[in-house]
Amino acid sequence: MRIKHLLFTAALALLAVSAHAQLDVVRFNVQDGISDATLKANIEKSTSTLLSALNATVISGKSKVKIEKADETLFTKDGRTCLDEMWASSAMMCPVSQVTEKGITMQNGTVQVRNVPITLLAADDDNCEQELVICFNQQGQIDNIMIALEEHRYLDVINAQISVKDFHRRQAIIDFVENFRTAYNRKDIDYINNVFSDNALIITGKVVKIDKKKQDLTSKSLNNEQIQYQKSTKEEYINNLKKCFKNNSYINLVFDEIEVMRHPKRDDIFGVTLKQHWNSSNYSDVGYLFLMINFEDEMNPCIQVRTWQPDKYNGKPLPREEVFSLDMFSI
């Protein structure tokens, strides 16, 4: 893999010198799909900057993608984090100097651009030619970057050393989480009652408005929302859930972005973080759910910790580092 990286770098550098041209520069055009001219121009600029920066970083051999200070506003904080995480798993470059693609406007006004060709330098020959999906917010800033291939193929690139037994256990956790979700949709309170440990720690976050009169002058102009956390017992949680089931003729929970982590010292303890979309007759919200699951009894796993946090406050997404995860709890 390293040899491939070096070869690419050498080839690009050589061509750049011999042709006296900036071969790292990529121009991106939106063909159709976006009627707002400003948004279209912003997306073209953001994407051209991103792809050119990838190539320039490959040539320079730097460990992190360098974006000029003036261009940093072309990315949201999440978009920049996403780029750095992808680069950490594999350096990548755009093998063509001109890309033209249509923009896909999503229902919430955000935009996706698909089919952007890239070469993953850390991947093997069968997997190195890939396509990016780039997601933009309503202002045309890059908010997310994904490899446009099936999840299992992408993971092939980075998960070559995992045992079949570990795979089996982690899929059992996904299965458990899906059963847990199904229980809410079926309003199966007995199932939920059974999977929570009697001593489960249950924490629920709630966005509250701060009384502006009580704020000092400096903070007044900044944030006016904060998350307050409330702890409840299993009994309190189950009782509240019973009322909720009674008051809603219909509940549809959707789980997304599931991440599974094993406890560093306990093989039978796992942390699962996911995005929960709660849809019901009377209410809907989106938030991060964290579950600490004990698999000591494989046939009867139980939840020892459940936390919920809103996905955004103060008009911004909840920072990733604030989302509860396994390492925040001692066992």
Next chain:
Amino acid sequence: MTCLPCTDSQVYDMKGLKYTLAIVLLAAALPLSAESGIEIKTPERIARMLKSMPADDIPQSGQFRCPQLSGTIVFYTEARDGVTEQVGARLFSRGIRESYDPVIISFVERLWVELLLRNTTASQTDLLREYGVRIVLGGYPLGSGNFTKLDQALDVINSLTSVSITTGGNEIDMFMRDSGDATLHIYIPASRDLLFPYDKKEHEERLIVELKENNISYRQSLPESASFTRTGNNLLAIGGDCYMIDSLRNDVFYTPDRRLLWDPQTYPEESMRNILMGAAAPGHLLGITLNITPHTYERGIKKFKIPLNLLLGYLQQQGYRFYTGDMGRDGDRCQCLLAMFHPVYNYLHILSLSFTPEQLEADSEVTLKADLSTFIPQHNIKNLFQEK
């Protein structure tokens, strides 16, 4: 969900329908219930939709009109073994229904009913957002640009000149073009829970009943490629595709002199993996029966026995991709895993098997212990192996 107001007579009719359904369900479910703890009922999603329909006379299976929702669309229900399992708007011709994935077509027709049950475009787009579905007419999602009413999409569907359905990723794209060159895309998340009318519990129960009733045998499928790779234990393998991890593969194993491997004493795991991949002599497969412990939502489902040949035959016929792996030994017992991935609906069944080399070599029939987990969603996994 917004429920349309019902008149008293409609309420009476709905009660009548429920009563009829309950009798039929009871009759259909009893034999299975007694045997295996499985009681097949109308899926809750369908029952809820039927309850919301402002129609006078909904048949258990057949066509009906519902002028309060649409004066032009014909609605229908479908039943299996006396259990109503689908309610939809008849959008597509028989030709289209027979040519394309019936699960996707049924989903779109069912979705249409759910959309029509909502009064406004705004509440229809709310439902689409909840489902993660996008209906895009001429580049505009419903509720934006010129696409202000769902009926505009119906105009395209009613004069179709071409249809294509792209599957295989995390999103299904149903693309339609009409005689006036207008284009309509319906983008659907490739999620079992959305595409099927059954929740996980209901689907698992149906699967187990279908497995028990199945009589389709496993077809042998030797790899077409002759491109061998050498394995760590000096065997040769053909396959080359893996699922999520490098050691879960669709490999078929060969001896160093390129003969299909069958050597239970020296290579029991690889011999079993050849059986699972459909690359062993029929005699090696036919003698094996599995005693399966199902790991399902409903814990009351009992263990059941099924010939390995029929289990694999059913899943092969349903379009699953098979990947096998070695889980290591537990004393003298070998443990293999078969992951069965459905590439359209994005879920996984996992079968783990425990056996001894002697059982594979036995001349008489053998029963092996197995565990089966079903309908494990794969579309919503961001990272299965997260590290800090």
